[in-house]
Amino acid sequence: MSDTIDNATIDTVAALAEGGYKWGFSTDIDMEMAPVGLNEDIIRLISAKKNEPEWLLEWRLKSYAAWLKTEEPDWAMLHHDPIDYQALHYYAAPKKKAGPKSLDEVDPELLKTYAKLGIPLKEQAYLAGVEPAEGERPQIAVDAVFDSVSVATTFRDQLSKVGVIFCPISEAVHSHPELVRKYLGSVVPAGDNYFAALNSAVFTDGSFVFIPKGVRCPMELSTYFRINAKNTGQFERTLIICEDGGYVSYLEGCTAPQRDENQLHAAVVELVAMEDATIKYSTVQNWYPGDANGVGGIYNFVTKRGACRGDRSKISWTQVETGSAITWKYPSCILQGDGSVGEFYSVAVTTNHQQADTGTKMIHIGKNTSSTIVSKGISAGQSNNTYRGLVRVLPKADNARNFTQCDSLLIGDQCGAHTVPYIEARNPTAKLEHEATTSKISDDQLFYCRSRGLSQEDAVGMIVNGFCRDVLKELPMEFAVEAQKLLAISLEGSVG
């Protein structure tokens, strides 16, 4: 490990440390922001700030034009105050924040992760943004760029050896423009929906992943290591391309509660899987849900879609959503290739006044395609939780198979669980199965657990995790362990 630490490294992980794991906000803010409002000038500003090529600016402007022509959708079972799109900042340079005084002040979880990566203590301090003593290198304002992350240094070498590209999309635009240009918007075009159009016009940054032919990505890729996660929260754009025979497992999010002053999060994620390729995309989301009255929480309006372009390709979405005031997303799979497979595993928890309208779309186009949907909705408090799913089999999609299981668990008697399944089968050889259950955690179950020594909280956690097991077992291990804890925590106090 070299003695000189990359400036950007400090920046990047300082961003992670304070943005991801601390609740409070520093008061000495030094920020450069565009004026509020959205118009062509703002978009040109964003594009210019990122030094984007002309084609990308054009793409943004076309998307903006499409957005202007679209109306905000209101068909979901969600209620929120109208969003004033002209009152948002669409560009903000990173802020400088007061950092921790020593490693003792840094979230121990963060330090554990550094330790796992074999990063020595001194570097940990820099990474965590610990303020240096007098005379030492001053802390630099966050202006995160990915490729200098020393956190990532240890595994970046492995990635580049096999030709895997994992970098911010803003960087990919410059380093691999032909790839970005070819695939951006190919799965979620700007005209797809209101929020996709908005995102396409003003997206800030996100992940770009490229897996070359036949390569099994040697490690799970995580947004934790992708820098300026803090800045891209609002309009994140992610593009993952997996060539023939490739494999990648991508983890998005983290269990630590993420607070952000930007209320609207309208991300777009596009996945492209070629022949015999597999993309596994896991999300654990715990955005700030608002206070007990639901005020101030984040609106998570996301468009996620995977195209199984190649024969026998496979895309699986696994999500554990416990945060956000409103969750509105339908990670979907377009099963174009023959024999392609789409999967959706979801646990969505709503408590207090949270709302969720989430589910998936499986579009069967090729022959012998199959899809699996397992959705577990848990409602507590006065929340509302809706599963909305579409299984569509097109006329030429011979021998399509789908299995759908959507289960709702109600805790208490003031919450709501709704299921809105759509099934469209236009090919007579399709075999579609749909099962749905609604249940409550019974007093008998709780008492049974308690009579064996478990506390009420532990009993609820155990029963809920049992309920969600089919989904949780699809998560990569570290995520699964954290997700279980997260589930238990998010339901604390909801029973009794």
Place this chain on the structure above:
Amino acid sequence: MLEIKGLTAEIGGKQILNGLDLVVPQGEVHAIMGPNGAGKSTLSYILSGRPGYDVTGGTATFNGVDLLELEPEERAALGVFLAFQYPVELPGVGNANFLRTALNAQRRARDEAELDAPSFLKLARAEMARLSMPADMLKRNVNVGFSGGEKKRNEVLQMAILKPKLAILDETDSGLDIDALRIVAEGVNSQRGPEFSALVITHYQRLLDYIVPDRVHVLSAGRIIRSGGPELAHELEAHGYADIVASAA
């Protein structure tokens, strides 16, 4: 030692226990028999702390500790165990995981060292072998898809692993065939010792052939109306409850 004095209790406003007195000295196994609706299950639920039951008077202490003041999980840590008449299913919750979590929760509460997974498995397998239970029972989800007999055996397995000081068996014998009955009885008898007391609630003499009680009590209309040695159970088997109930009224 379990000591119950003048216990009165209601459920949903209806009085079920009417001044129940009972003493179970340490190390003894007592049987509770009686007609339906007498309050046998109610007694077992009140001792284990099930919500919904209102104690309106009297006391119940175990080794001097007031049971009625404690939460169900606290009573479990104290050594109280209820083998349910109708064990409930816990979908998605693995049997091994459930048992280990419960055992460790109790150990934590008693400031004892917790068992790690390998040690726990060793313990569990040993107990299962003794009870002639198939090893795959640990892998299944708690009571999910279990036959009636399997559920009862699972209760006995839990008891063998949690090693309670006061076991309350609520009609453990209902729904069991002879072989299962023997296994369950063996499970209970193997716990017997100076540190172990039990309340065996049953309708039938048959179980008591295998788990020979130290005392037999007849519970009727919320009170113990008659107590005796094991021969009392034979008497009940031969003549039924009518005479005893009538003479107590």
